[in-house]
Amino acid sequence: MSHDALPYRPHNHDACVRDALAEARSICQARNARLTPIRQRVLELIWESHKPLGAYDLLAMLAQEGHNAAPPTVYRALDFLQQHGLVHRIASLNAFIGCSHAREHHTGLFLICRGCRNVHELSSEGVSRAIAAASSAEGFTPVETTIEVAGLCPRCQQQQATPA
Amino acid sequence: MSHDALPYRPHNHDACVRDALAEARSICQARNARLTPIRQRVLELIWESHKPLGAYDLLAMLAQEGHNAAPPTVYRALDFLQQHGLVHRIASLNAFIGCSHAREHHTGLFLICRGCRNVHELSSEGVSRAIAAASSAEGFTPVETTIEVAGLCPRCQQQQATPA
DNA sequence: CAGGGCAATGTTATACTGTTGCAACACGAC
DNA sequence: GTCGTGTTGCAACAGTATAACATTGCCCTG
Secondary structure, three states, X not given: XXXXXXXXXXXXXXXXXXXXXXXXXXXXXXXOOOOOHHHHHHHHHHHHHOOOEXXXXXXXXXXXXXOOOOHHHHHHXXXXXXXXXXXXXXXXXXXXXXXXXXXXXXXXXXXXXOOOOOEEEEOOHHHHHHHHHHHHHOOOEEEEEEEEEEEEOHHHHHXXXXXX | OOOOOOOOOOOOHHHHHHHHHHHHHHHHHHXXXXXXXXXXXXXXXXXXXXXXXXXXXXXXXXXHOOOOOOHHHHHHHHHHHHHOOXXXXXXXXXEEEEOOOOOOOOOOEEEEEOOOOOEEEEOXXXXXXXXXXXXXXXXXXXXXXXXXXXXXXXXXXXXHHOOO
């Protein structure tokens, strides 16, 4: 099963999480990176939620599981996961979300629904090219690109058009 | 004089600030919005720095001028300035910068130099189109778009190639 | 000009997000 | 074993942003 299921459409979520975890394990193994219990648990929690989670949300969830973690624990796990492309940080939300294309080293584009708060990641060749072109026209060398589009997903547009 | 001078190139900075202020006054007058002393001073400080400033940087500057302001004062001024398109918030830096195309209501693209920390705003029709296309292909309706490209400006690329 | 209404600001406290620095522990290499 | 390195625990703190309510100032109207 692919990871391309839209978060705001029904999909087999358990399988979706399981796939992400398997992928992560495989990636880490290939790189000799240690997917320790905390790191794995953080990644699971992020995938299970399927919406962006703040670091302190994660902290609270871990606490509820009896793991009395402090902020650095979570931030370190998130750093690790980001470095290996397993999660993304959404700057405009101060929150983190599982990466659905962890193997590719693309710049993601995030569609952030203000209705249901779901986030859909996609990687658009056209957008990447346009940004690269605009940058190089200024003589600028990009290193890291943030593209976040807040708005309304199809589902929430409908609901707004048809109020209860 | 236009606002298109590149921040990392020498330009007549006093004039640049003066122009931005004049523009702001004119915009506010046209909309019956009150560019009060605090709001104007915050806008001036942002333009004078010509680099992104954090809210607490502004707070410190105001304090140094004898204006004993609290955070909400600055944030409220920034909210006002953002609403009228006079400043932008750079999400990836938690900082604010003067808008160089305040009259137009388009989505800006920010080139953020990690060397000199200057930010250059531009508005690329091509990027906007590409993002609109990618969004609508998903049935998504954009409301607010954040595009921030961190990297190296031409000047800093040179300096890096030729270390002191 | 008194008083009412509204926008802007002042003030205090607090919530939320992220980092530093150091100690303790785990695990593989030698 | 023990040494080195990477990971986690822990305490304190730094930085960013907002809530809630009081106060001020200004315009408008009667």
